[in-house]
Amino acid sequence: MMRVFVAGATGAIGQQLVPRLVAAGHEVHGMTRSEAKHAMLHELGAVPVVADALDRDRVAEAVGRAQPEVIVHELTAIGEPDMRHFDRAFAHTNRLRTEGTDHLLSAGRAVGVRRFVAQSVTMPYARTGGPVKTEEDPLDPSPAREMRRSVAAIRHLEEAVLGADWTEGIVLRYGGFYGPGTSMAPGEQMPELIRKRKFPLVGDGGGVWSFVHVADAAEATVAAIERGRRGVYNVVDDDPAPVAEWLPTMAQALGARRPVHVPRLLGRLFAGEAGVVMMTELRGASNAKAKRELGWRPAHPSWRQGLFA
Template identity: 70%
Template sequence: MKIFVAGATGAIGQQLVPQLVQAGHQVHGMTHSAAKEQLVRELGAEPVLADALNADQVAEAVGRVQPDVIVHQLTSIGPLDFRHFDRGFAMTNRLRTEGTDHLLSAGQAIGVKRFVAQSFFAAYERVGGPVKTEDDSFGVGPAKEMRQTVAAICHVEERVLAATWTEGIVLRYGGFYGPGTSLGPDGEQTEAVRGRKFPVVGNGAGVWSFIHIADAAEATVAAIDHGRGGVYNVVDDEPAQVAEWLPVLARTLGAKKPMHVPRFVARLLTGEIGAVMMTELRGASNAKAKRELGWSPSHPTWREGFAGLTTPHPVGQEVR
């Protein structure tokens, strides 16, 4: 198939494009930077230069390529600051709203057969059991520091799933780790753990679901080839509480044991979002993705996957 990847030079794009090429697909990778066209070629794809926030450029690019599938992996994430979370995701939120609409419009104009888009597991409602399935709802009251970010994620999902003219597929990825991510060998979160700046908050009962960046790409290929439309959680086999996984990560990195801070202190330092993510977050089940996509993560749990974080890798960024 002919596949158009928007966000081809991002962390997941750099994993996804070579896997699609290896699977025999003809891949066109969109980037807004002429300086990154050579990187797209090195990944095995034909570069397409277009700004995702420019509707005319996107329409022209998609119309010229005439793909069977559009894959939306557009992000541009700034430094992580919990107190100003939406500020760090401002450009990504535009890419998930305006960029999504431009890609969908361009895809509809040529009758693209399948549209696959990136979402995130952490918006699930924070009530009920600790692990959510695709049938569970997103919460109606996200932490105030990330309301715009959650709204943008919901926009992606609603628009893609409402596109009756194509087969819309939404992938709710777990927290990325591995090369090119903030939880990579030299990533921002990794360094915070090494420096004891990533504490366990309160009871540390927030449940996180992780996915190695290479496994996320493999699941995306499987969704392109076998997805039936709808939503899939793309996470590993072991959702875990912060109080469990964070000390293991610190030990793996050779760092001191994480500090513990009361929830009220975390709220003062990081705002509501830090307390929520560390104490209330719900994880996600990958049963549907394994069943329908024929996919299983090569890193079944974060326990073995984190071991690879001690090996240096070049650090990239998720960019459009």
Template identity: 70%
Template sequence: MRILVAGATGAMGRQLVPLLVRAGHEVHGMTRSESKQAFLRGLGATPVVADALDPEQVARAVAESRPEVVVHQLTAIGPMDLRHFDRAFAPTNRLRTEGTDHLLSASRAAGVRRFVAQSFFAGYDRVGGGVKTEADPFGTAPPPGMEQTVGAIRHVEDSVLGASWTQGLVLRYGGFYGPHTSLGVGGEQTDAVRRGRFPVVGNGGGVWSFVHIADAAEATVAAIERGAPGVYNIVDDEPARVATWLPVLAESLGARAPMRVPRLVGRLLAGETGTVMMTELRGASNAKAKQALGWAPRHATWRDGFRELGTRAAAESGAAA
């Protein structure tokens, strides 16, 4: 198939593009940076330069690529600031609203038959059990400080699933870890845990779902090639409470056990948004993706992935010493 990947040089694109090329697809990688064209060619893709926030550039990129499938992986995630979450995610929120609209409009004009878009598991409503399926309420009661971010995610989902002229698929990824993510070697979250700056807030009862970036890319290929329209949770097999996974991550990185702070102190350190994520977040089940896509994560649990991360971090630290 002829596939256009928007956001082809991000953490997901770096994994996804080579997989699609190896699978025999003709891949066009969209980037806004002229300087990244050589990098995309090295991955095996044909580079297409366009600013996702410019509708004319997007229309031209899609028209020239003539894709059968468009894959929307546009993000612009900078340093994490849980106290001002929506402000930190403002550039990505624009890509998830305006950028999505531009891609869909151009795709409709070009007759794109399948549109696959990135979403995120953390939008599940914080009621009921700790692990959610795709049928559970999503995005109707965002945590304080995440209203704009969750609203932008809902915009992606509603727009893609509501596009009757194409086959729309939405992938609710778990928290990424691995190369070029904030929870990779040298990543922002990794560094915070190693420095003891990532505490367990309150009872640490928030349930998180993770997925290794390489496993997420393999699931995306499966969705592109054989997924029926709809929503899929792309997460590993073990949703876990913060109080469970954070100490394991710290130990894997050779760091001291994370501090435990009361919820009130957590609000001062991480704001209300961070406190809610630590104490109330709901995880996600991957049962539908495994059955419908024939996919299973190679890193079945974050426990294996975090040990691998720790080993690589130690090796790189030793090499740099």
């Protein structure tokens, strides 16, 4: 049994992760910035901690009180997606990935945590070479202009966590979440955009996306907390797929008409360079390392079995 401090405990993955850690016998301290979510944390089985992740002193106080052996950083603040203004839409999350990461690391160092697990994403792999990347492949050295601050924030988080030689730093690069509490859940924004044909297929739709059910992501995170080793793990399903394949399939599953197809130039007008890159040039990710080293297998091996079920 370990004492685990989860920052971002009431988010989509936090709500899946906390009860799994509790069921495994760990003492969980769950941090949220919302006083209104105090009761939710009790119901999930955690010791509630209310603190703003961007307040260095409050974070230090909260971690100092909990005295955890492991810190898990699942902090994000992702709202309405806006591909034309990608960095603006992710501005708060970028602060959580930079300032928030630094505050948690500082607090963790002060109490001597032995493992620090942090959320990252597979999105910024370099857009060269093959369609599916491993953890050894580089991140994009020249991201789209509207994504530069966001990719820089991801780099900051990963380098800070992996460079912390006083603890075992683990970075989990999650694929696109689907399932309860995510933007891909039935009735949420993404399915509705697809249903209303407001999520077009841009260019050749050759961008490869990797998905993961949020419950599978939580299971992989428990495995990383309990037996992960310093380094990076892709946490994705077994089925990376190009947009040209998954988007029409999802539209059909929703009972919608086929997505509108637009050329790259027109796509750039409404989705910006970032949107075009994600639709045409994105690279997927391999989960072989997570399977091999964490002993993890996704219960949902493909998005095809239930993305909108």
